[in-house]
Amino acid sequence: MPVVIALVLVAVGSVAFHLLSPWWWTPIASNWGYIDTTLIITFWITGIAFTAVVLFMAYCVLRFRARPGHKAEHEPENKRLEWWLTIGTAVGVGALLAPGLIVWHSFITVPAEATEVEIVGQQWQWSYRLPGRDGRLGTVSARLIGPDNPLGIDPADPAGQDDVIVEGGELRLPIGRPVKVLLRAIDVLHNFYVPEFRAKMDMVPGQVTFFWFTPTRTGTFEALCAELCGLGHPVMRGRVVVVEEAEYHAWLEHQATFSRRLAAVR
Amino acid sequence: MSTASGPLDGIPAAEVPDVELYHPKSWLTKYVFSQDAKIIGIQYSLTATSIGLVALVLSWLMRLQLGFPGTFDFITPAEYYQFITMHGMIMVVYLLTALFLGGFGNYLIPLMIGARDMVFPYANMLSYWIYLLAVLVLVASFFAPGGPTGAGWTLYPPQAILSGTPGGQDWGIILMLASLMLFIIGFTMGGLNYVVTVLQARARGMTLMRMPLTVWGIFTATVMALLAFPALFVSAVMMLLDRLLGTSFFMPALVEMGQRLNHEGGSPLLFQHLFWFFGHPEVYIVALPAFGIVSDLISTHARRNIFGYRMMVWAIVIIGALSFVVWAHHMYVSGMNPYFGFFFATTTLIIAVPTAIKVYNWLLTLWRGNIHLTVPMLFALAFIVTFVNGGLTGLFLGNVVVDVPLSDTMFVVAHFHMVMGVAPIFVIFGAIYHWYPKITGRMLNEAMGRLHFWVSFLGAYLIFFPMHYIGLLGVPRRYYEIGETAFVPASAATLNAFISVMALIVGAAQIVFLFNLAWSLRRGRPAGPNPWNATTLEWQTPETPPPHGNWGKELPVVYRWPYDYSVPGAAQDFIPQNHPPARAAE
Numbered sequence: 001m002p003v004v005i006a007l008v009l010v011a012v013g014s015v016a017f018h019l020l021s022p023w024w025w026t027p028i029a030s031n032w033g034y035i036d037t038t039l040i041i042t043f044w045i046t047g048i049a050f051t052a053v054v055l056f057m058a059y060c061v062l063r064f065r066a067r068p069g070h071k072a073e074h075e076p077e078n079k080r081l082e083w084w085l086t087i088g089t090a091v092g093v094g095a096l097l098a099p100g101l102i103v104w105h106s107f108i109t110v111p112a113e114a115t116e117v118e119i120v121g122q123q124w125q126w127s128y129r130l131p132g133r134d135g136r137l138g139t140v141s142a143r144l145i146g147p148d149n150p151l152g153i154d155p156a157d158p159a160g161q162d163d164v165i166v167e168g169g170e171l172r173l174p175i176g177r178p179v180k181v182l183l184r185a186i187d188v189l190h191n192f193y194v195p196e197f198r199a200k201m202d203m204v205p206g207q208v209t210f211f212w213f214t215p216t217r218t219g220t221f222e223a224l225c226a227e228l229c230g231l232g233h234p235v236m237r238g239r240v241v242v243v244e245e246a247e248y249h250a251w252l253e254h255q256a257t258f259s260r261r262l263a264a265v266r
Numbered sequence: 267m268s269t270a271s272g273p274l275d276g277i278p279a280a281e282v283p284d285v286e287l288y289h290p291k292s293w294l295t296k297y298v299f300s301q302d303a304k305i306i307g308i309q310y311s312l313t314a315t316s317i318g319l320v321a322l323v324l325s326w327l328m329r330l331q332l333g334f335p336g337t338f339d340f341i342t343p344a345e346y347y348q349f350i351t352m353h354g355m356i357m358v359v360y361l362l363t364a365l366f367l368g369g370f371g372n373y374l375i376p377l378m379i380g381a382r383d384m385v386f387p388y389a390n391m392l393s394y395w396i397y398l399l400a401v402l403v404l405v406a407s408f409f410a411p412g413g414p415t416g417a418g419w420t421l422y423p424p425q426a427i428l429s430g431t432p433g434g435q436d437w438g439i440i441l442m443l444a445s446l447m448l449f450i451i452g453f454t455m456g457g458l459n460y461v462v463t464v465l466q467a468r469a470r471g472m473t474l475m476r477m478p479l480t481v482w483g484i485f486t487a488t489v490m491a492l493l494a495f496p497a498l499f500v501s502a503v504m505m506l507l508d509r510l511l512g513t514s515f516f517m518p519a520l521v522e523m524g525q526r527l528n529h530e531g532g533s534p535l536l537f538q539h540l541f542w543f544f545g546h547p548e549v550y551i552v553a554l555p556a557f558g559i560v561s562d563l564i565s566t567h568a569r570r571n572i573f574g575y576r577m578m579v580w581a582i583v584i585i586g587a588l589s590f591v592v593w594a595h596h597m598y599v600s601g602m603n604p605y606f607g608f609f610f611a612t613t614t615l616i617i618a619v620p621t622a623i624k625v626y627n628w629l630l631t632l633w634r635g636n637i638h639l640t641v642p643m644l645f646a647l648a649f650i651v652t653f654v655n656g657g658l659t660g661l662f663l664g665n666v667v668v669d670v671p672l673s674d675t676m677f678v679v680a681h682f683h684m685v686m687g688v689a690p691i692f693v694i695f696g697a698i699y700h701w702y703p704k705i706t707g708r709m710l711n712e713a714m715g716r717l718h719f720w721v722s723f724l725g726a727y728l729i730f731f732p733m734h735y736i737g738l739l740g741v742p743r744r745y746y747e748i749g750e751t752a753f754v755p756a757s758a759a760t761l762n763a764f765i766s767v768m769a770l771i772v773g774a775a776q777i778v779f780l781f782n783l784a785w786s787l788r789r790g791r792p793a794g795p796n797p798w799n800a801t802t803l804e805w806q807t808p809e810t811p812p813p814h815g816n817w818g819k820e821l822p823v824v825y826r827w828p829y830d831y832s833v834p835g836a837a838q839d840f841i842p843q844n845h846p847p848a849r850a851a852e
Contacts, residue, residue: 003639003644003647006720006723006724007647007651010651010727014655014731017731017732017735021732021735022755022757023732023735023736023738023739023755023757023758023761024735024738024739025671025738025739025740026739026740026752026753032671034667035667035668035670035671038665038667038668039662039668039671039672042661042662042665042668045661046658046659046661046662049654049658050654050655050658053625053629053650053654054651054654056629056633057629057632057647057650057651060629060632060633060635060637061632061637061639061647064568064632064633064634064635064636064637065636065637065639066569066636066637066638066639070636071569071636071832071839072568072569072570072634072635072636072831072832072839073570073634073635073832074570074571074831074832074833074834075570075571075573075634076571076573076574076575076829077573077574077575077576077577078573078574078630081630082574082577082623082626082627085622085623085626086619086622086623089618089619089622089623090619093615093616093618093619093661096615096661096665097611097612097615097665100611100665100666100667100668101608101611101612101666101667103667104604104607104608104611104666104667105608107604107667107670108604108605108607122521123430123522123523124430142518142519142520142521143519143526145521145526147524183601186520186521187424187425187428187430187520187521187522187523188424188425188428188430188431188520188522189422189424189425189534191599191674193674193740193742195671195739195740195753196753198670198671199670199671200599200670200671200673200674201599201601202599202600202601203601204534204535204600204601205424205518205519205520205534206518206519206520206532206533206534207518207533207535207601209601221752222751222752222753224742224751225742226673226674226675226742227422227674228347228417228418228422228425228744229425229430230425230428230430230431230434231343231344231347231416231430231431231432232430233347233744233745233746234343234744234745234746234747234748234749
């Protein structure tokens with residue numbers, strides 16, 4: 001009997017915890033509401049399956065526990081039942097997979113109008129590079145990284161001259177405009193993770209990775225590193241400030257470009 | 267006897283004559299450098315349990331830090347990362363793999379298939395001693411300058427071999443990789459043994475489709491391990507070369523702390539592909555033996571045939587095969603080509619179908635059974651609860667886009683602990699309570715067993731179920747401390763403290779179990795040859811515990827499948843596999 005009670009408690013308690021506990025995701029601030037919806041669907045389907053399995057176990061223990069005179073039934077297989085269960089499961093899995101793949105398709109399909117910004121991870125800080133007036137980022141190489149050129153921008157590339165570099169500060173983004181975030185790391189793996197945006201991707205030295213999103217809420221959001229990068233991993237924090245478009249452009253005007261930076265050094 | 271319907275129908279004549287075993291001549295060759303698979307199995311189990319206790323203590327220390335950040339000054343960030351790394355690697359490789367395959371595999375395979383021993387006893391002995399060496403090298407890294415590696419158990423380069431990571435430029439990572447290579451060499455010697463023994467040394471009448479599911483699980487897992495571990499082996503070799511000789515297998519051109527390094531052209535992602543090509547099958551290398559064993563526990567203690575035996579066998583084989591084409595679901599946000607996501611999400615979710623079939627068949631074995639709530643059965647029930655829970659959260663993480671917000675958070679930690687930590691360990695506990703009487707001739711103490719069960723089951727569930735929600739909040743894994751952030755409410759700290767207290771309690775409950783193991787060795791109730799009235803061959807040995815050679819003068823002959831429980835019309839509610847059918851003519 002304690003076993004039956006424990007099993008029922010596990011099933012009911014888990015559902016109650018899910019519904020009543022104060023611990024739930026932080027409100028979304030990007031266009032990826034679809035991800036939240038898919039997650040909710042997954043919670044429903046798996047929650048029902050879990051509760052059903054555990055309650056069925058409780059029923060079996062209650063109804064078929066050993067007692068004098070009781071005997072088990074000998075039934076090696078039941079093809080019909082097994083096939084029905086298999087088909088039912090396949091349908092449930094399909095119901096999870098289909099929306100998942102559809103949303104994944106939009107997650108990896110960057111809209112043509114998206115602006116590119118670059119985030120660079122290094123032990124243990126974030127740097128950002130924004131395209132200047134030309135709207136394009138210049139080419140880069142790890143070979144060119146030095147004290148004067150922390151992100152390794154190619155000085156010979158005209159597209160890079162007006163790039164704006166922000167070291168260790170905050171990333172500013174205009175609200176409502178899709179952004180393609182190009183991710184680079186110059187030493188080890190990192191992962192730029194803002195819980196409110198739902199999206200994240202590793203930064204891998206030697207290659208450029210990306211994700212895209214559209215900020216939908218102004219405010220300041222904390223960024224964390226989500227891929228173990230050594231001792232300073234938990235203190236590698238940054239900030240993303242989402243502002244109105246006009247405010248963004250006013251701010252951008254006042255930032256030093258790559259060419260101005262180089263000139264200042266020389 | 268001209269008809270083909272004799273009782274020995276399907277029982278071939280012995281193809282291979284019974285062989286003379288190596289007979290130990292001294293105490294040393296009998297108990298230490300033993301070639302008896304049963305002794306080797308016990309050696310494996312004791313070593314794995316010992317190193318597992320180290321992992322348990324490490325988990326206490328990391329939970330102290332997470333539950334009460336800033337309280338314990340002696341846990342520095344470097345040590346925290348060393349603790350999580352060593353805890354993970356020990357649990358996955360040196361405890362779970364070694365215990366299921368080296369421990370249970372060695373003890374049970376020859377007994378359950380009616381063989382006298384493994385087919386290559388000498389290689390089997392070497393397998394254990396190389397495993398022990400691997401464990402010692404691993405332990406040595408705790409005492410090496412710079413301490414063990416703190417790269418996380420996944421050992422991702424470049425950080426694993428750079429100075430920003432504990433042990434990266436010291437001895438830690440070198441000893442870790444060396445130990446893994448030794449482990450794989452040792453495992454290969456044992457693994458070839460298990461496979462060949464199952465294929466070649468079965469008793470007469472023991473067809474493949476009459477093997478207990480325990481043997482099917484261990485056999486399939488071993489085949490998988492023989493295919494998967496080489497990927498880890500080569501990646502360990504390559505990383506060692508990168509670290510020691512300056513090659514660039516995994517190292518692109520990079521600038522570390524302002525210093526340009528001499529590497530160029532390597533790929534960190536290559537390591538991840540190799541690692542997870544091993545790492546995902548590894549999950550099932552642990553899970554399949556657990557599936558097999560729990561099937562036998564449930565069937566025996568519910569006094570009912572396993573439901574859908576053939577489906578169960580095929581599910582094991584299909585899961586084993588599919589697990590080789592799902593590895594990149596660990597890499598959805600790794601920066602690999604995003605189109606891989608479609609393929610790997612699909613294969614990953616397909617695996618849920620054979621896995622669900624197994625769960626249904628366990629439930630349908632309980633249904634209309636005659637359930638004895640013995641300690642092994644209790645642990646089997648706890649396995650189903652935790653495995654189903656952890657398996658279902660796998661549907662979140664396997665479904666590519668749902669994984670994006672959850673990956674690298676505590677949700678992942680909670681998921682894999684539930685599904686490949688807690689669930690298989692419950693099977694190990696159940697199995698030990700089940701087979702201890704055969705191994706020692708005495709029963710484990712029931713009262714201590716129940717105490718151990720209740721604290722472990724409820725405690726472990728209370729640790730890992732709420733942990734999912736800490737991940738859902740957005741707390742990343744592998745954080746020494748999260749500090750104050752806008753998206754984590756202050757109440758989460760209370761939850762973390764609660765989880766840590768539960769972890770201390772559950773850990774302490776294992777002391778009861780260890781005490782029980784020692785205490786029952788002398789004081790336990792004498793078990794007799796077959797205390798559970800089980801059908802499988804290991805319970806039919808002429809002596810308990812079985813001596814070297816297992817079967818006395820004559821090898822057993824098998825007449826039936828292993829699940830003849832509660833057969834209508836039979837005198838007892840079980841018919842052993844070596845029980846000849848009554849002759850119809852008589």
